Amino acid sequence: MNEIHNAERRTLIKNAATATAGMLAGGLLTAMPAHAAVSPPLTFKDIPTAPILNLPFKGLKVGADVRVLNYGLALEDLESDLYVQALQRLTTGGVNKVGKTIPGLGISEMQPDVAYVREFAPVEAAHRDFLRNSLESLFSGLAIKPFKYDFGIETKSREEVLAFLIDVEMTGTMAYLGAIPYLRTNFFTTAAAALQGTEARHTTALTIVQNRLFNGDNPKPVAPLASNNNGRDGTLEPDFVLAKVSPFIVK
Amino acid sequence: MMDLEKPAAPETVSRRTLLARLAAIGAGAAALGMPGPALASGRPLLEIVNIPDNGSFPGIPGRNKTEVVLNYALTLETLEADLYRQALNLAAGKPLTTPLPADVSSYALSIDRGGLFPATAAIGFRYLQEFAAVEAAHRDFLRAAISAGGGTPVEPNPGGYKADFGSNLKSILTVIRTVEETGVRAYLGAAQFIGDKKTTQTAATIYSTEARHSAAINYVLGLDTGPEKQRTDSQALVKQKGENNAEYWLTPEQVLRAVTPFLA
Numbered sequence: 001m002n003e004i005h006n007a008e009r010r011t012l013i014k015n016a017a018t019a020t021a022g023m024l025a026g027g028l029l030t031a032m033p034a035h036a037a038v039s040p041p042l043t044f045k046d047i048p049t050a051p052i053l054n055l056p057f058k059g060l061k062v063g064a065d066v067r068v069l070n071y072g073l074a075l076e077d078l079e080s081d082l083y084v085q086a087l088q089r090l091t092t093g094g095v096n097k098v099g100k101t102i103p104g105l106g107i108s109e110m111q112p113d114v115a116y117v118r119e120f121a122p123v124e125a126a127h128r129d130f131l132r133n134s135l136e137s138l139f140s141g142l143a144i145k146p147f148k149y150d151f152g153i154e155t156k157s158r159e160e161v162l163a164f165l166i167d168v169e170m171t172g173t174m175a176y177l178g179a180i181p182y183l184r185t186n187f188f189t190t191a192a193a194a195l196q197g198t199e200a201r202h203t204t205a206l207t208i209v210q211n212r213l214f215n216g217d218n219p220k221p222v223a224p225l226a227s228n229n230n231g232r233d234g235t236l237e238p239d240f241v242l243a244k245v246s247p248f249i250v251k
Numbered sequence: 252m253m254d255l256e257k258p259a260a261p262e263t264v265s266r267r268t269l270l271a272r273l274a275a276i277g278a279g280a281a282a283l284g285m286p287g288p289a290l291a292s293g294r295p296l297l298e299i300v301n302i303p304d305n306g307s308f309p310g311i312p313g314r315n316k317t318e319v320v321l322n323y324a325l326t327l328e329t330l331e332a333d334l335y336r337q338a339l340n341l342a343a344g345k346p347l348t349t350p351l352p353a354d355v356s357s358y359a360l361s362i363d364r365g366g367l368f369p370a371t372a373a374i375g376f377r378y379l380q381e382f383a384a385v386e387a388a389h390r391d392f393l394r395a396a397i398s399a400g401g402g403t404p405v406e407p408n409p410g411g412y413k414a415d416f417g418s419n420l421k422s423i424l425t426v427i428r429t430v431e432e433t434g435v436r437a438y439l440g441a442a443q444f445i446g447d448k449k450t451t452q453t454a455a456t457i458y459s460t461e462a463r464h465s466a467a468i469n470y471v472l473g474l475d476t477g478p479e480k481q482r483t484d485s486q487a488l489v490k491q492k493g494e495n496n497a498e499y500w501l502t503p504e505q506v507l508r509a510v511t512p513f514l515a
Binding site for chain 1: 299374386392435443452465477492495496498499
């Protein structure tokens with residue numbers, strides 16, 4: 001039996017981790033994006049905060065809240081760009097921010113999936129802008145710098161695009177819920193929940209369209225059934241979410 | 252609007268300005284929970300967020316504010332569960348008083364669609380079946396959670412609940428839609444009065460599905476996904492361009508007043 005050289009073992013482990021992350025993220029056996037993804041995957045600790053704001057006032061822990069807001073901003077930034085690329089892919093094509101050409105599938109704006117993508121795209125952008133502007137108005141330079149994203153969308157079919165959008169919206173829905181315990185003040189609780197509710201609506205609307213277009217006699221539930229977690233939405237930890245989306249963040 | 256491509260230059264902020272900003276946040280955070288004079292009373296903080304500051308929950312019991320909020324949620328879920336039960340009974344041609352069984356798969360749409368297309372009506376009926384069970388599950392979950400915490404879950408309205416459902420599926424779903432959309436606003440208007448974030452998270456996992464239900468019923472009725480700003484709504488974000496960019500909130504007083512017609 002041949003001994004594996006240490007360098008080869010590191011490569012094997014790294015490739016396995018990348019492949020696992022890809023399968024985790026896509027949930028489908030789609031091709032991995034061509035651009036090198038940020039490596040190692042982001043964790044919650046990588047999200048910038050402002051230690052200077054953790055002053056010793058009773059109940060004043062805005063620094064922790066800043067990290068949560070930046071985490072939200074990272075996800076909304078990704079989602080906004082995904083919607084832009086999804087629209088390009090579904091309709092007339094275009095070039096994404098990493099310079100990749102996306103051939104358009106030429107689907108009509110009257111089709112329900114295209115109509116919802118068109119409708120929800122500015123909402124995600126508004127979320128991103130709200131979070132960014134909020135952070136910047138607290139302290140200039142506080143907001144996380146935007147990334148660039150490669151979703152491999154140029155080879156996705158119409159059905160795969162929709163499935164991917166639902167996956168990301170569902171992840172966002174649960175990511176917001178999972179982030180709540182990391183808030184230390186209630187300054188942003190109501191606002192974060194206000195954004196979260198719309199992600200939940202998007203998840204449902206897109207699932208309804210998926211049922212209509214692709215799922216035939218086997219519609220997926222559009223909201224958790226009573227037997228699923230008492231009919232309540234699930235929560236995802238920040239580290240899990242960031243590991244799931246990191247393969248799409250270009251280094 | 253900020254250009255996302257250019258990193259913002261670091262600003263030199265004087266310590267006094269920074270502390271003044273932080274003090275405003277601290278004052279806001281500390282002052283939250285005090286009842287305001289007006290029904291729909293909010294407090295814009297630093298021109299960013301608009302937080303409800305009317306923490307009055309008339310008639311809702313609890314040993315502390317967190318428990319009051321949970322009993323507030325239970326009050327609404329109990330109402331909602333019963334209205335769903337009635338709605339489903341009406342739509343399935345069953346007596347209004349029929350209890351909700353564990354399995355409603357044998358139920359079938361038995362009334363006029365009210366102008367909804369057949370496929371849409373079928374979906375709408377399925378949502379009544381599914382969501383009736385979910386609201387009952389929410390109710391039961393909250394009862395158990397309050398009891399587990401040593402509290403007393405609030406009892407259902409002694410006289411029961413009623414609604415003017417009309418006589419077809421569309422009119423029934425229109426009433427249900429109002430209840431769901433109000434529920435979303437109720438949770439959002441109460442969230443920041445909860446004393447610990449774990450409980451806030453738990454409440455939010457329910458709130459999230461009320462938003463989902465609202466979107467689903469809006470779809471069946473041919474309406475916007477939502478939320479759509481309604482007349483008495485308050486914005487959570489001070490500056491909000493698109494109507495559907497964020498959910499709206501109602502104070503507990505507003506909600507409890509709004510659901511009075513449903514109390515028999």
